Amino acid sequence: LLAKQPAKGTKLPIYMGEVGPVWAYPDYQLDCVVADPKKGSKMYGLKSYIEYQVTPTTTNKPVNHRYKHFDWLYERLLDKYGSAIPIPSLPDKQVTGRFEEEFIKMRMERLQGWMSRMCRHPVVSSSEDWKTGKRKAEKDETVGVMVFATIEPEGLQDLDMIEVEQKCEQFSRFTKAMDDGVKDLLTIGNEHWKRCTGPLPKEYQRIGKAFQNLSAVFTTSGYEGEATLTDAMTAAGKTYEEIAQMVAEQPKKDLHFLMETNNEYKGLLGCFPDTIGVHKAAIEKVKEGDKLVAASKITSSEKTGMAKRASTMSYSLQAEMNHFHSNRIYDYNRVMQQYLEEQVKFYEKIAEKLRQAHSQFTTM
Amino acid sequence: LLAKQPAKGTKLPIYMGEVGPVWAYPDYQLDCVVADPKKGSKMYGLKSYIEYQVTPTTTNKPVNHRYKHFDWLYERLLDKYGSAIPIPSLPDKQVTGRFEEEFIKMRMERLQGWMSRMCRHPVVSSSEDWKTGKRKAEKDETVGVMVFATIEPEGLQDLDMIEVEQKCEQFSRFTKAMDDGVKDLLTIGNEHWKRCTGPLPKEYQRIGKAFQNLSAVFTTSGYEGEATLTDAMTAAGKTYEEIAQMVAEQPKKDLHFLMETNNEYKGLLGCFPDTIGVHKAAIEKVKEGDKLVAASKITSSEKTGMAKRASTMSYSLQAEMNHFHSNRIYDYNRVMQQYLEEQVKFYEKIAEKLRQAHSQFTTM
Numbered sequence A, B: 001l002l003a004k005q006p007a008k009g010t011k012l013p014i015y016m017g018e019v020g021p022v023w024a025y026p027d028y029q030l031d032c033v034v035a036d037p038k039k040g041s042k043m044y045g046l047k048s049y050i051e052y053q054v055t056p057t058t059t060n061k062p063v064n065h066r067y068k069h070f071d072w073l074y075e076r077l078l079d080k081y082g083s084a085i086p087i088p089s090l091p092d093k094q095v096t097g098r099f100e101e102e103f104i105k106m107r108m109e110r111l112q113g114w115m116s117r118m119c120r121h122p123v124v125s126s127s128e129d130w131k132t133g134k135r136k137a138e139k140d141e142t143v144g145v146m147v148f149a150t151i152e153p154e155g156l157q158d159l160d161m162i163e164v165e166q167k168c169e170q171f172s173r174f175t176k177a178m179d180d181g182v183k184d185l186l187t188i189g190n191e192h193w194k195r196c197t198g199p200l201p202k203e204y205q206r207i208g209k210a211f212q213n214l215s216a217v218f219t220t221s222g223y224e225g226e227a228t229l230t231d232a233m234t235a236a237g238k239t240y241e242e243i244a245q246m247v248a249e250q251p252k253k254d255l256h257f258l259m260e261t262n263n264e265y266k267g268l269l270g271c272f273p274d275t276i277g278v279h280k281a282a283i284e285k286v287k288e289g290d291k292l293v294a295a296s297k298i299t300s301s302e303k304t305g306m307a308k309r310a311s312t313m314s315y316s317l318q319a320e321m322n323h324f325h326s327n328r329i330y331d332y333n334r335v336m337q338q339y340l341e342e343q344v345k346f347y348e349k350i351a352e353k354l355r356q357a358h359s360q361f362t363t364m
Helices: A066-083 A102-122 A132-139 A146-152 A161-197 A199-217 A227-253 A257-296 A301-357 B067-081 B101-120 B134-140 B144-150 B159-195 B201-219 B227-253 B255-294 B298-358
Strands: A012-016 A018-025 A033-040 A046-054 A065-066 A151-153 B012-017 B020-021 B032-042 B047-056 B061-067 B152-153
Touching: A012 A301, A018 B144, A033 A065, A033 B020, A046 A102, A065 A066, A065 A132, A065 B159, A065 B201, A066 A102, A066 A146, A102 A161, A146 A151, A146 A301, A151 A301, A161 A227, A161 A257, A161 A301, A161 B201, A199 A227, A199 B047, A227 A301, A227 B298, A257 A301, A301 B201, A301 B227, B012 B298, B020 B101, B020 B298, B032 B061, B032 B101, B047 B101, B047 B134, B061 B067, B067 B101, B067 B144, B101 B255, B144 B152, B144 B159, B144 B298, B152 B298, B159 B201, B159 B227, B159 B255, B159 B298, B201 B227, B227 B298
Parallel strands: A012 A151, B012 B152
Antiparallel strands: A012 A018, A033 A046, A046 A065, B012 B020, B032 B047, B047 B061
16 A cells, blocks of 8 residues: 555546446457367377367457466456456366366356456456566566556545445445345256256156046047047147256256356455455555554655545445446346346247147037 | 846936947936035034035025035935946045135035036936935835846847957956046146145245345445336346246146046046946856856846846946046046146236336346
C-alpha cells in the first residue's frame, strides 16, 4: 500500500457511469473461439495431448493451444490482476479419461466459457499478455497489489473511508449470499439431473412396456375386432418408451447450460473473498493511520496517500462489481430464457406425442 | 353334473352371435347410481355406519344401503352364479379409518364400479335377487353348479369334448396371462404414483425455491435496473412450485382411473381359476364316462347326458368369455383414452405455464 508507483505500464482508467464507477470499456469487444480439439503427440508418440484451435476475432488467425497454455495465461492473469479482479480458475485438470470424447467436448466448452469471460473483461482483455511473448510477460513487475497503482479514477473525488467500508461490506454480503444461492441451485440441479437420467426414464419405460405387454396379451384373446384397441395400446406403450428416452436426454438440452453457468459463477464467486480481503486489509491499515501518524511512524502526507490509494481500490472494486452485475444480469437472463425455452419445447413435444397416441383410440 | 333339472326358475338362453356363443342381452340396460354417503347410527348412537343412496335407473327411487347389504347381495350372487360367472369381490372390508372422507369416497366409487359391472352383466342383472326379498332369495335352491341346469344354448349343437377342452385351455391361458399383465401394470402404477406424489414434486418445489432465492439475492445487489430479471426469475420459481403442485395432484386425475380399472380386472381375473376349474373337472368326468359305462356304473344315456351338460357348460363359459372380452375392450379403450387425454392436458398446461414464465424475461 505504501509501494511506489511503477514507472512503466498503461493506466487503467475508471469513469463514473450511470450505475456508479465503471471500467473503461473498449470499442471493440475481443473474443476467442475455442474449437476443433485434436490429439497431438510428441517425443515419437510417447506423450499425447489435446490441442485446441483458438481463434481471436481480432486477427481471425487460428493458433493451436494446449491446456497448459491456457494454464500459463491463467497464472499470469492471476498474478497481475488477482488482487483487484476475480480471475476464475480453469476447468479442473484431469488425468484419467482425458482423451475421452465426452470429456474433451466438455473441457473445450468450459475453456471457451473461460476465454469468453476473460475477453469480455475490459481490463483483462486490454492486457498486454495476450500479445507479448512469454518471456517479456514473465518479466512484468506489475503483479499483486501493484495493479492498483496502475488504476486511475479519472476526475473522481476521493471516497471517504466510511463509504469505502460500507461498499466493501455490501459486496461481501452479496457475493457470499449469491455463492450460497448458486451452490444450492447446483446441488438441486445435480439431483434433478440424476433423477431425469436414472429412475424417471426407467419408470416411463416400464409403463410403456406394461402397456405393450397387456396389448400383446389382448391379441391372444381370439376375440374378433380388437385390433384397433391393441394397435393403439401398443402405440401408447411405444410413446411412453419414447418419452423415457426424451426425459433422459433432456438435461443435456436445458439443465446442462443452467448448471454450466452456475458452475462458472461458483468459480467467480470463489475468487471474491480474496479480492475483498485485500480491500478489508487496506481499510484497516488506513484506520490505523492516525495512530501511526501520532506515533510518528508515518508522516501525515503518507497517511493521506494511503487513504487515497484505499479510495482507488474501492473505485476499482466498485467498477469490478458493476462489471460483475452487468454480466450476471446478462448471463442469468440468457440462461433462464434458454432453460425455459427448452423446457417448453420438451413438454410440448411430450403433449404432442401423447395427443397422437390418444388419437389412435376409437371413441365409443 | 348328474343332478336333476330344477323344476322352477327362468331359463338363461345362449345364442350364437358374431363372435361366438353369447348371453341374451336385455333391451334395457339396468344400472344403479351409488351416491350421497351419509353417516347413520343406531342403538342410541352406540353403533355408527355409513349408508349409501342406491338408485336403480329402472325405478329411479333411491334406497339407502349399508356395506353389509352389498355384501349380502355379493354372497347371494356368488352362491348362485359363481360356478359359471366370475363374481368379483366387493372392495375390502375395512375397520379402521372407515369414517374418513377420503376412504368413504373411495369405497363409494368402488361400490359403484362393482354395481355397474353387475348391472352390465346380462345374466346377473336379470336375476330375481334384485327384486325378491331377502327371505325368498335365501330359499332359492338354484345355487352352485345347479346354475348350469338353467342355461339353455338355444338351437346350438352339442360341442364335442376336444373343442370344449381346447376352449377351456385357451381361456385359462388368456386369463392367466392377462392377470400377470394387469398385476404388472398395477405394480408399476403404484411406484409411479409414489414418485409423482413424493420425491418428484419435492424436487420441482426445490428448483422453484432455488430460483426464487437467487432472485431474492439479486434484488440486494444495489445495482440499478435488474427488476425485470428478478421479477421474471421469481415468477419462474413460482411456476416450478405450481408445477410441483400439479405433478402431485395429477395421479388423482389420470393414474387413479387406470389403477381402479386394473384393480377391478384383477378382482375379476382372480375369479376365473375357480370358474375354469369347475369346467376342467366336468371335462375329466366326461372323459371317464366311457370307463364308467363299461363298468356299468352309469348307463350310456346317462353318459350322453353328462356330455350334453359339459357342452352346455362350455357354451356358458364361451358366452361369459365373450361378455368379458367385449367389456374388456370397452373398459380399456375408455380408460386408456381418459388417461392419455388427462396426460395431454397435464403436459400442455405445464408447457403453457412455462411459456408464460419465459415471456417475462427480456430478449437482449
